[in-house]
């Protein structure tokens with residue numbers, strides 16, 4: 161995907177290619193129906209699982225064609241447990257115009273194999289994730305690999321790009337590494353990281369936006385062998401309030417919390433109550449330290465309310 165990062169940055173500033181249109185003179189191609197494409201993709205993926213065996217080792221994965229429904233086929237073997245989960249696409253994505261809503265009503269089945277659960281912690285979907293991967297096509301070839309690890313975000317944040325949504329969503333099934341050791345030669349060893357192999361329908365991948373270099377086609381399902389190394393909690397709008405504290409109704413969905421109703425969810429809104437004073441301004445206070453006045457930010461639990469108010473002041477437009 162490293163290669164695709166570069167491509168994506170050139171044409172859309174994001175790893176997601178949905179609206180990537182490198183040549184403005186090219187007539188916009190009408191996207192195919194998502195349900196129809198998914199029906200084809202899941203059929204291709206299940207056919208693959210029933211007619212390929214898998215050999216997994218520390219360096220990678222090898223797929224070998226078997227007779228249809230052979231006992232060694234991924235579908236039938238018992239060495240690795242083939243699991244599946246039904247997911248919806250993530251509701252928003254980022255392109256060079258900013259955060260965009262995605263309309264996709266398909267219920268997608270993601271087949272996956274947990275190779276190693278990992279010894280660290282489960283991550284939140286909105287956390288930054290440090291992962292390594294190898295990507296395969298259903299013809300058993302590798303189309304890209306990035307074994308060193310890279311940071312990704314959802315939604316796209318600072319210099320961190322989004323990955324395809326099937327990739328990001330399956331990270332929830334494994335845990336991070338317990339530790340990262342720097343070796344004398346400057347390389348790193350990851351202790352007990354999570355590792356998962358996932359079979360991704362194109363609707364949770366690049367869908368209609370095939371990269372120009374031709375390595376993958378439009379509407380092509382993909383396989384990723386992913387290692388989850390680390391995660392990091394994020395303050396997406398850099399207003400001094402971590403994402404997790406902007407989930408006001410605590411339902412795990414950051415997109416449905418919008419205090420001032422301006423259409424920008426709190427976690428990407430720098431003025432949460434819409435009173436014209438940024439949240440960061442509202443939670444900043446001044447103290448004297450060694451004879452100098454120093455500006456500090458309240459720890460979340462200590463942010464005060466307006467006088468007579470019942471919520472923290474950055475959520476109350478009656479004071480600032």
Ligand SMILES: [Ca+2]
Nearest residue numbers: 395397399401
């Ligand atoms: Ca924030």
Ligand SMILES: [Ca+2]
Nearest residue numbers: 420422424429
């Ligand atoms: Ca808002």
Ligand SMILES: [Ca+2]
Nearest residue numbers: 399426427429
């Ligand atoms: Ca905010």
Ligand SMILES: [Ca+2]
Nearest residue numbers: 433435437438
């Ligand atoms: Ca405010």
